[in-house]
Amino acid sequence: MAQDRPTASELLTAIADFLREEATPALDRSDPRLGFQMRVAVNSLAILEREGRLGPAADAREHARLVKLLGRDGTLTELNRELARQLRAGERDETDAELMAHLEATTADKIAIANPRWR
Amino acid sequence: MTVHIGNEADLVAAGLASAAARYFGMPASIEGLRRESGGASRQTWSFDAVAGGQHHELILRRDPPLTGAKGERERSAALDRATEFAVLRAAFQAGVLAPEVLFELTPDDGLGEAFVMRRVGGTAIARKLLRDPPYAEARTRIASQLGEILARIHGVDRATLPPLDRREAADHIASLRGLLDTLGYASAVFELTLSWLDRRKPAPIERPGLVHGDYRTGNYLADESGVTAILDWEGAHLGDPVEDLGWVCVKSWRFGSVDKPAGGFGSREELWRAYERAGGGKVDPARARWWEVFGTVRWGIICHTQAWKHLSGAQQSMEMASIGRRAVETEVDLLQLLKEAD
Numbered sequence: 001m002a003q004d005r006p007t008a009s010e011l012l013t014a015i016a017d018f019l020r021e022e023a024t025p026a027l028d029r030s031d032p033r034l035g036f037q038m039r040v041a042v043n044s045l046a047i048l049e050r051e052g053r054l055g056p057a058a059d060a061r062e063h064a065r066l067v068k069l070l071g072r073d074g075t076l077t078e079l080n081r082e083l084a085r086q087l088r089a090g091e092r093d094e095t096d097a098e099l100m101a102h103l104e105a106t107t108a109d110k111i112a113i114a115n116p117r118w119r
Numbered sequence: 120m121t122v123h124i125g126n127e128a129d130l131v132a133a134g135l136a137s138a139a140a141r142y143f144g145m146p147a148s149i150e151g152l153r154r155e156s157g158g159a160s161r162q163t164w165s166f167d168a169v170a171g172g173q174h175h176e177l178i179l180r181r182d183p184p185l186t187g188a189k190g191e192r193e194r195s196a197a198l199d200r201a202t203e204f205a206v207l208r209a210a211f212q213a214g215v216l217a218p219e220v221l222f223e224l225t226p227d228d229g230l231g232e233a234f235v236m237r238r239v240g241g242t243a244i245a246r247k248l249l250r251d252p253p254y255a256e257a258r259t260r261i262a263s264q265l266g267e268i269l270a271r272i273h274g275v276d277r278a279t280l281p282p283l284d285r286r287e288a289a290d291h292i293a294s295l296r297g298l299l300d301t302l303g304y305a306s307a308v309f310e311l312t313l314s315w316l317d318r319r320k321p322a323p324i325e326r327p328g329l330v331h332g333d334y335r336t337g338n339y340l341a342d343e344s345g346v347t348a349i350l351d352w353e354g355a356h357l358g359d360p361v362e363d364l365g366w367v368c369v370k371s372w373r374f375g376s377v378d379k380p381a382g383g384f385g386s387r388e389e390l391w392r393a394y395e396r397a398g399g400g401k402v403d404p405a406r407a408r409w410w411e412v413f414g415t416v417r418w419g420i421i422c423h424t425q426a427w428k429h430l431s432g433a434q435q436s437m438e439m440a441s442i443g444r445r446a447v448e449t450e451v452d453l454l455q456l457l458k459e460a461d
Contacts, residue, residue: 087310
């Protein structure tokens, strides 16, 4: 069943804006330690907003690449486990261009959600 | 947890009053007690002890109470309080810019494992040091100072130190792989990096020295004139001194000043030259780079262990939980570092 607006993304953004603009300055004046914690919370809400918007498509892309790279199907967790095993065992390394392209793409999608300003 | 902070402060004040009276040999009162921010894994309290009309500006280092057995295990690589106390004392006596430790608390004081040291002026907050106007002059000096102080730390006579773990490159790699296994966390970038490091690891050194183990921006105090004290010695061990030179350059410790690898304040070369001038050994750039890559993957995996402290129920903390989402920052950096290296 479709929910009414605001969408999840709009609601999360509204909460984060309120906490950042109104609640955080008040906390900074009364208890700087809580002010810092509030910044962490606001930042986490922004991550959730981006994840809701960008996460499903990013997961689908990662899954498709892993299936092609490993030549087998499975859940995202299973496939990542297998890739990690191969890398620890030395069955693949950084000379594998398809592997490196996959890691670049996956990491780019993850950082776009977790912290798009990271450079 | 902050709900009980009032009661906790009373408990801390009472324990400190009896310990301070013992140390100063006369009744002591505790004033201005407050919990400092920073230090996610351990409590730091600031206070004045007043004994015989004299004010002593002091700091209490104390382990927070943990609720689960898992948290205790995760901390096992960190020094216990008594050993950290002894390392700090040896470093201070060797002329390292470190806080002077005064006394340890006993079980009867009721505060758990804890010790007291003199309060040193300055701030550890990276954001202030890197951007605020009062520190403009200090910013031009800190990279060199970090090199000089590190040379002193590495020169501490081992005979003055308590027994410490010896950790070589291979031990560190095994330990990080073990952490990933314990967490049940599959990261392709971390596994790729650990294998890359394993194939290129530096040979064990003949005579390992004192390694600080967490030497970075955020873990020292500085004022308008520059660095005033090196803090957070709980990761001290014996090993390759270059480990500290690599760690201080990890991108996460530049706090946004990405073009200044030495803690956000200068170039690697500036750090290395100051280290060499102050009597540290000649720095091999390739070896320093290896430790910087190692430090980057180490911080990435620590992000997950921090999150795990919350997720396992050992220590409820939104702040620690959120650190799990910072691990990907190091994955971005690692792919870049591996590309530059080959």
